[in-house]
Amino acid sequence: MNRFLHLARLGLSAVPSPVPRRQRRLAGRHALVDDIPFVLPVDSVDTPALMAGFPVDREAAARLLPGGELHPLALPGGKGLLLITVVNYLRTDIGRYIEFSVAIACTHGPRPAPPLLPGLLRGVFRTGQYVVDLPVSSEISVKGGKGIWGMPKHRASLDFKVGDAAVSSQYEVDGRLGMYVEIARPPATALPMRVGAVNYCAFRGMLMKSSIYFDGLADVAVGRRARARLVLGDAPQVAPLHGLGIADDPLFTVYLTSAQGVLDDHFECWFLTSEQPGRTYGERLDSVVGLGLSQEWPEPPRLDVGAGS
Numbered sequence: 001m002n003r004f005l006h007l008a009r010l011g012l013s014a015v016p017s018p019v020p021r022r023q024r025r026l027a028g029r030h031a032l033v034d035d036i037p038f039v040l041p042v043d044s045v046d047t048p049a050l051m052a053g054f055p056v057d058r059e060a061a062a063r064l065l066p067g068g069e070l071h072p073l074a075l076p077g078g079k080g081l082l083l084i085t086v087v088n089y090l091r092t093d094i095g096r097y098i099e100f101s102v103a104i105a106c107t108h109g110p111r112p113a114p115p116l117l118p119g120l121l122r123g124v125f126r127t128g129q130y131v132v133d134l135p136v137s138s139e140i141s142v143k144g145g146k147g148i149w150g151m152p153k154h155r156a157s158l159d160f161k162v163g164d165a166a167v168s169s170q171y172e173v174d175g176r177l178g179m180y181v182e183i184a185r186p187p188a189t190a191l192p193m194r195v196g197a198v199n200y201c202a203f204r205g206m207l208m209k210s211s212i213y214f215d216g217l218a219d220v221a222v223g224r225r226a227r228a229r230l231v232l233g234d235a236p237q238v239a240p241l242h243g244l245g246i247a248d249d250p251l252f253t254v255y256l257t258s259a260q261g262v263l264d265d266h267f268e269c270w271f272l273t274s275e276q277p278g279r280t281y282g283e284r285l286d287s288v289v290g291l292g293l294s295q296e297w298p299e300p301p302r303l304d305v306g307a308g309s
Helices: 002-009 021-024 057-061 137-150 236-243
Strands: 030-033 037-040 042-057 070-071 080-087 097-108 128-136 154-155 156-160 166-173 178-182 191-203 206-221 228-232 252-263 268-271
Touching: 002 166, 037 137, 042 057, 042 154, 042 156, 042 166, 042 178, 042 228, 057 070, 057 080, 080 178, 097 156, 097 166, 097 178, 097 191, 128 137, 128 236, 137 154, 137 191, 178 252, 228 236
Parallel strands: 128 154, 128 191
Antiparallel strands: 030 037, 042 080, 042 252, 070 097, 080 097, 097 128, 156 166, 166 178, 178 228, 191 206, 206 252, 206 268
């Protein structure tokens, strides 16, 4: 299969996704939100990142999606897609931090979308990812990401290691392993990628939708050329993932040595509903009350997972 067509079907096409015009128009203006100072656009530069997509059981993935309007992306064989994205933000308005995103590729609408088309027609099917877990290095990142955009951020011990043959990241909470991911460095494809991605998150009983735009040169491996290792730990934040039937081999891996990103300050939200009364989704508002602006990091991960087989 043509590599670019395959990437498009996975929602990773290199079709340009320009930053919204409003972001360019307001560039250089200042905002102060929950005491966090921003200079628009909310961006990052010189940002390395890794990404890997693993097949999972689609029915199991559906059980992790809140409300009735998110549906797992349908891959052949009854599979869905788990997306692991680790971004090493070196320069942002809120300082340096690492972000470890664990998400399920999904669509948003009254019913599930047909296979493959959501990758090509992302706007029609409102294709994105539902973020299950999002550990970050700093308190200020939790305060902003969760308090403003509704992302399920929590502070954790994280690293981001780049070697000649592999790139890896590990996160721990209170000495317990959350997740370890390692990808073999893909061939130096330097594929130009201007990608707009949609995040869906649950917070305060609402579904929060935010958009981020990345621009950079990506080294990409697909199918048998993609090699990665994913290790799930026993931290409570990843407990729901143990029932997903995550495949050993990834569908694709991506490594960006340096990228630029913009997080849109515009977001949308809807009530998350259920058939029975009394059910809610996501953390409560009081989970961000009292958070400060610290950019300090915890101690780095200590568990020797990377040496495993």
